[in-house]
Amino acid sequence: MSFEWPWQYRFPPFFTLQPNVDTRQKQMTAWCSLVLSYCRINKQYTMTVMEAQESPLFNNRKLQRKLPMESIQVVLEELRKKGNLEWLDKNKSSFLIMWRRPEEWGKLIYQWVSKNGLTNSVFTLYELSNGDDTENEEFHGLEESMLLRALQALQQEHRAEIITLDDGRGVKFFQ
Amino acid sequence: MDRFAWASGLLEMNETLVIQQRGVRLYDGEEKVKFDTGVLLLSTHQLIWRDLKNHECCIAIPLSQIVFIEEQAAGIGKSAKIVVHLHPAPSNKEPGPFQSSKYSYIKLSFKEHGQIEFYRRLSEEMTQRRWENMPVSQTIQINRGPQAGRIRAVGIVGIERKLEEKRKETDKNISEAFEDLSKLMEKAKEMVELSKSIANKIKEKQGDITEDETIRFKSYLLSMGIANPVTRETHGSGTHYHMQLAKQLAGILQSPLEERGGIMSLTELLSPEDLVNACKMLVALKLPLRLRLFDSGVMVIELQSHNEEEMVASALETVSEKGSLTAEEFAKLVGMSVLLAKERLLLAEKMGHLCRDDSVEGLRFYPNLFMTQS
Numbered sequence: 317m318s319f320e321w322p323w324q325y326r327f328p329p330f331f332t333l334q335p336n337v338d339t340r341q342k343q344m345t346a347w348c349s350l351v352l353s354y355c356r357i358n359k360q361y362t363m364t365v366m367e368a369q370e371s372p373l374f375n376n377r378k379l380q381r382k383l384p385m386e387s388i389q390v391v392l393e394e395l396r397k398k399g400n401l402e403w404l405d406k407n408k409s410s411f412l413i414m415w416r417r418p419e420e421w422g423k424l425i426y427q428w429v430s431k432n433g434l435t436n437s438v439f440t441l442y443e444l445s446n447g448d449d450t451e452n453e454e455f456h457g458l459e460e461s462m463l464l465r466a467l468q469a470l471q472q473e474h475r476a477e478i479i480t481l482d483d484g485r486g487v488k489f490f491q
Numbered sequence: 492m493d494r495f496a497w498a499s500g501l502l503e504m505n506e507t508l509v510i511q512q513r514g515v516r517l518y519d520g521e522e523k524v525k526f527d528t529g530v531l532l533l534s535t536h537q538l539i540w541r542d543l544k545n546h547e548c549c550i551a552i553p554l555s556q557i558v559f560i561e562e563q564a565a566g567i568g569k570s571a572k573i574v575v576h577l578h579p580a581p582s583n584k585e586p587g588p589f590q591s592s593k594y595s596y597i598k599l600s601f602k603e604h605g606q607i608e609f610y611r612r613l614s615e616e617m618t619q620r621r622w623e624n625m626p627v628s629q630t631i632q633i634n635r636g637p638q639a640g641r642i643r644a645v646g647i648v649g650i651e652r653k654l655e656e657k658r659k660e661t662d663k664n665i666s667e668a669f670e671d672l673s674k675l676m677e678k679a680k681e682m683v684e685l686s687k688s689i690a691n692k693i694k695e696k697q698g699d700i701t702e703d704e705t706i707r708f709k710s711y712l713l714s715m716g717i718a719n720p721v722t723r724e725t726h727g728s729g730t731h732y733h734m735q736l737a738k739q740l741a742g743i744l745q746s747p748l749e750e751r752g753g754i755m756s757l758t759e760l761l762s763p764e765d766l767v768n769a770c771k772m773l774v775a776l777k778l779p780l781r782l783r784l785f786d787s788g789v790m791v792i793e794l795q796s797h798n799e800e801e802m803v804a805s806a807l808e809t810v811s812e813k814g815s816l817t818a819e820e821f822a823k824l825v826g827m828s829v830l831l832a833k834e835r836l837l838l839a840e841k842m843g844h845l846c847r848d849d850s851v852e853g854l855r856f857y858p859n860l861f862m863t864q865s
Contacts, residue, residue: 324861327857327860328850329847329848329860329861331850332847332849334846334847334861335847336841336843336846336859338862339846339862342861346861380850381850
């Protein structure tokens, strides 16, 4: 599926932080939605701020407009408030972009586990994200920190438990 | 402001005071400096500023440091100013209040008026350059040799020596005159080059004439005695507008003049503060005009019947027709001043009808599709 840019992407004012509060709200909503779709299509789970600045996401070369750094920060903060973004370091230089929330991933994983009668089994994190068995699943290739948060969400719901194995971490699913 | 040096403020022999004015504040380029209330003195040789409260605080600058001066008219709440463009400070400059400055000009702000007269006198001194003819013993700027003092001597030897001194003096004068002449030729050459370049640019309509070139050009013209290429005299002193204005002024000013003994300087007529205060009362007095203050601080007078909000609707139409517009483009289309055009576009943005595109290409306004499009 080819990625289709929304109409705003070709609208120069999209790349200027709007001073009118109501207008800005609409603008932010559009930006958040664009960031999430872009990352989802590209299966991008993490990003650095530097990368973001130069990526076509915030830099429309054809239009010769780019969203300035301060405005990118505003967009990222919006995403964070909505629960779609988490900073990976104190300097706020790289972040986890959760175009699917941890709970949603958790649900998908658990569905696969129960559908295949694999509750009460133990998996390594690698097996889940990169194993042959999960190849056709949406969560295949899921980045580790995202996977971990998904499992933590399940853990909170008492549907799984994250355990330490010899060579890393794993998870046990409950009925 | 780094061209100023601490001074005593005392005049030398050969130096005369031309005019002084109280209530002058200094600016370093666009920035206010601590010299905010003082007396400004103009002599044949220098421009001196002395603090009103602390007489010890006194700074001066030689007139020879001045390239060119300009008037800056008073605005609402702003005093009239004179902008003084300066040569770079010489290496042998005496110490002063500022070591360095990022500006090559200063401003003199006349909080108690007096700007018109001061400007006139300063222009005169700049044209006459009396400091060159009357060197002062304290060398502030000119590097002249020791003055040819009187030589007392007796006898033939004395006479011979006097003659020799006189010959040397004449020689020096002649070579100095030629120096001036060659400097003049240099300047003339530079001016010709500059005029050619400006003429070419105008011809090709290519690029702007840089501010630097404009300042240099104006200074050449000034030194030739052409104070301002676009003087008020040449530029419509007899236009219809001015005739009407004259008649109205005569009507309004007759009684105040009679009260003031029949004579009033132009600067006493109407201060910006008076204008604003009077306008603030328009609505209370149920007059058909009103004063309006925009968010940006710009103040306008409008007819009570004027509805700016309605104008915004038509502005939106205009912008939509053209896709997008800058304040300048909008002003031209509608026939408004750029300042008011911008205020209208900003109001439209505030009301949510327009949105902005702010980039290196400038500030453009677009119809607010964020609101109208899904």
